[in-house]
Amino acid sequence: MMKNYKTRILSNQEIAPDYYRMKILAPGFGQHARPGQFVMFRVQRSMPPLLRRPFGVFRTGFLPADCDGMPEKEYLEILYKVVGHGTAIMRELHSGDAVEVLGPLGRGFEPGDPQREKILVGGGIGLVPLFMLAEDRVKESPVRLLMGGRTRDDILVVTEFERLGVETYVSTDDGSLGEEGFVTQMLERKLRKYPDAEVYCCGPLPMISAVNTICAAQNVPLQVSLEALMACGVGACLGCVVKGAGHTEEHPRYLCTCKAGPVFHAAELDWHALGTPAADSCEGCKS
Amino acid sequence: MSNGTMHKQPNLAVEIAGIKLRNPVMPASGTFGYGEEYTPYLDVETIGAIVTKGLSLKPKAGNPTPRIAETVSGMINAIGLQNIGIDAFITDKTEFLRRVNTPVIVNFFGNTREEYGEVARRLADVPDVAGVELNISCPNVKQGGIVFGTDPAAAAGVVSLVRKNLGSKPLIVKLTPNVTDITVIARAAEEAGADAISCINTLTGMAIDVKTRKPRIANRIGGLSGPAIRPVAVRMVHQVVQAVKIPVIGIGGIMTAMDALEFLIVGATAVQVGTANFIDPGVMADIVAGIERFCREEGIADIHELIGSLR
Numbered sequence: 001m002m003k004n005y006k007t008r009i010l011s012n013q014e015i016a017p018d019y020y021r022m023k024i025l026a027p028g029f030g031q032h033a034r035p036g037q038f039v040m041f042r043v044q045r046s047m048p049p050l051l052r053r054p055f056g057v058f059r060t061g062f063l064p065a066d067c068d069g070m071p072e073k074e075y076l077e078i079l080y081k082v083v084g085h086g087t088a089i090m091r092e093l094h095s096g097d098a099v100e101v102l103g104p105l106g107r108g109f110e111p112g113d114p115q116r117e118k119i120l121v122g123g124g125i126g127l128v129p130l131f132m133l134a135e136d137r138v139k140e141s142p143v144r145l146l147m148g149g150r151t152r153d154d155i156l157v158v159t160e161f162e163r164l165g166v167e168t169y170v171s172t173d174d175g176s177l178g179e180e181g182f183v184t185q186m187l188e189r190k191l192r193k194y195p196d197a198e199v200y201c202c203g204p205l206p207m208i209s210a211v212n213t214i215c216a217a218q219n220v221p222l223q224v225s226l227e228a229l230m231a232c233g234v235g236a237c238l239g240c241v242v243k244g245a246g247h248t249e250e251h252p253r254y255l256c257t258c259k260a261g262p263v264f265h266a267a268e269l270d271w272h273a274l275g276t277p278a279a280d281s282c283e284g285c286k287s
Numbered sequence: 288m289s290n291g292t293m294h295k296q297p298n299l300a301v302e303i304a305g306i307k308l309r310n311p312v313m314p315a316s317g318t319f320g321y322g323e324e325y326t327p328y329l330d331v332e333t334i335g336a337i338v339t340k341g342l343s344l345k346p347k348a349g350n351p352t353p354r355i356a357e358t359v360s361g362m363i364n365a366i367g368l369q370n371i372g373i374d375a376f377i378t379d380k381t382e383f384l385r386r387v388n389t390p391v392i393v394n395f396f397g398n399t400r401e402e403y404g405e406v407a408r409r410l411a412d413v414p415d416v417a418g419v420e421l422n423i424s425c426p427n428v429k430q431g432g433i434v435f436g437t438d439p440a441a442a443a444g445v446v447s448l449v450r451k452n453l454g455s456k457p458l459i460v461k462l463t464p465n466v467t468d469i470t471v472i473a474r475a476a477e478e479a480g481a482d483a484i485s486c487i488n489t490l491t492g493m494a495i496d497v498k499t500r501k502p503r504i505a506n507r508i509g510g511l512s513g514p515a516i517r518p519v520a521v522r523m524v525h526q527v528v529q530a531v532k533i534p535v536i537g538i539g540g541i542m543t544a545m546d547a548l549e550f551l552i553v554g555a556t557a558v559q560v561g562t563a564n565f566i567d568p569g570v571m572a573d574i575v576a577g578i579e580r581f582c583r584e585e586g587i588a589d590i591h592e593l594i595g596s597l598r
């Protein structure tokens with residue numbers, strides 16, 4: 001059940017320049033959260049920013065009981081990049097600060113066919129919603145993570161995926177970590193090796209589009225997680241819509257990213273409206 | 288407070304155009320979906336009424352994205368009145384609304400006088416609709432796009448047709464603030480048959496991304512809402528209350544009980560909460576509780592002692 005947790009921060013830690021991970025006390029959150037869902041985050045009693053900010057659920061878990069007899073604490077963890085006003089305020093927050101999180105929200109990833117390989121493609125901060133998916137899928141199927149970023153600083157928490165038993169492959173645009181080049185090039189190679197795989201993707205839109213182009217050409221099932229500007233996160237404001245497959249001026253098909261998504265099957269979306277760059281000229285992988 | 292009246296439950300019930308509300312707090316149209324979206328977070332039986340998203344004769348697609356932009360203490364939106372259309376609403380959405388013990392006010396709009404009239408006709412006999420709220424902040428496509436609510440004659444024309452087609456259902460007319468003198472429009476609506484006035488709708492605004500030099504929303508201009516507009520809204524409600532005899536519903540930037548009280552004190556009989564729902568889905572219940580607490584602390588037994596009590 002989604003709810004508005006009026007709670008506090010357990011920790012807020014910089015993990016790379018401008019990237020932070022924040023643990024938030026959230027009793028009962030984990031049993032409801034599914035891979036790919038998100039929360040709407042608000043710094044309590046602060047204005048600005050006025051609106052909440054959406055963040056993917058990175059993971060949920062328990063902090064062990066303290067030796068001084070404090071019980072174990074259930075937390076939800078987000079991983080964020082500082083890009084503007086709201087995230088700049090978030091980076092200043094400390095353990096104990098009061099915050100509100102609304103969630104878990106939206107439609108997450110569908111598990112897919114356990115018999116088939118899983119290839120997860122993440123770009124930069126787009127890695128976030130893939131962690132819980134990996135954690136869940138690795139129990140049934142081989143899971144591989146292809147992780148792309150501009151430089152080594154954009155490659156986050158890959159070792160945590162490895163600890164789950166996920167095979168990880170890294171590429172950076174400048175070659176500072178892993179292979180030099182785009183994550184889409186790795187995807188093409190992996191699909192030649194595992195043509196039966198299912199693909200799950202989150203990252204900057206141009207990267208997602210390029211991944212869609214590759215998967216569509218080979219009839220590979222693809223689920224993508226999209227971002228949109230959001231005010232409410234619950235389907236009330238209609239600010240976050242994307243065009244669905246078959247959208248026309250006469251028969252518009254707008255889908256709420258917050259409610260029908262953020263995860264969509266590729267076939268549900270109007271890729272022409274989203275923008276479909278050629279796979280070999282993917283500026284966006286530079287996220 | 289050691290006051291003896293403190294433990295007595297103050298009476299918060301008000302009546303708008305014959306609609307009995309358990310308290311004066313309701314959502315503003317377009318910020319609460321069709322009523323169901325917020326049920327996980329808010330018991331709709333704690334608020335005075337439900338006000339639906341704006342409906343039109345035909346379904347409406349809405350505008351391209353981006354549709355929203357946050358600005359200082361507010362947001363600009365150009366959703367474009369996306370809605371499922373009046374017929375789909377009546378067949379699909381009234382089922383939920385029938386089950387809840389809270390009056391339902393249906394907000395609607397049109398782009399011609401005839402469209403407004405036709406929607407009113409279709410709503411006249413729907414038993415689950417306690418009343419309607421007429422949004423006249425829309426352009427008249429038959430008259431060069433002039434906004435109905437900015438011209439007293441055009442406003443009166445729509446209101447009188449809707450009044451006629453609605454039968455006995457209560458009619459609230461929602462005013463746009465984008466006019467020189469809002470009292471002129473308020474009086475025109477009252478004379479044409481409005482049972483109540485609600486104000487204000489959003490103020491037109493614009494925000495620019497200086498790096499790309501493009502407007503931050505696709506529609507270029509949009510409606511500003513949120514705390515940024517509250518002083519303007521309080522002033523306008525104050526003026527409208529003086530100009531008309533029918534009840535007024537105050538809207539604009541209400542985030543807390545104290546904000547709502549400002550509107551009641553200048554004479555609003557009830558208030559609507561819009562943008563604040565996005566930030567805190569339980570906010571309306573908190574506002575009701577806050578008004579009640581204020582009444583107790585001030586020794587007020589009935590909310591009517593507060594309404595219009597401006598000194």
Ligand SMILES: Cc1cc2nc3c(=O)[nH]c(=O)nc-3n(C[C@H](O)[C@H](O)[C@H](O)COP(=O)(O)OP(=O)(O)OC[C@H]3O[C@@H](n4cnc5c(N)ncnc54)[C@H](O)[C@@H]3O)c2cc1C
Pocket residue numbers: 038049053054055056057078079080081082083084085086087088125128129226227228229230262
């Ligand atoms: C479902 C979903 C999940 C997300 N998950 C994560 C996550 O796990 N980690 C993370 O770091 N970020 C995530 N984001 C993006 C995050 O919401 C934005 O980066 C954040 O809202 C920016 O807030 P700000 O106040 O710092 O930026 P602002 O000052 O508001 O804007 C700065 C820049 O960020 C862009 N921006 C603002 N809001 C959004 C948004 N909602 N989506 C995309 N870009 C935006 C603006 O266009 C602008 O260019 C997610 C977004 C969505 C919709």
Ligand SMILES: Cc1cc2nc3c(=O)[nH]c(=O)nc-3n(C[C@H](O)[C@H](O)[C@H](O)COP(=O)(O)O)c2cc1C
Pocket residue numbers: 237315316317318340341342364366368394422461487488489511512513514516538539540541559560561562563
């Ligand atoms: C996203 C959004 C959608 C809205 N849609 C409608 C609508 O369909 N009909 C209407 O009469 N007003 C609509 N409004 C205006 C609000 O009902 C309200 O008048 C305005 O937002 C001011 O109140 P606030 O500052 O509390 O939000 C909308 C406002 C917002 C922010």
Ligand code: FES
Pocket residue numbers: 229230231232233234235236237238239240241256257258259
């Ligand atoms: S963010 Fe409001 S409808 Fe999706």
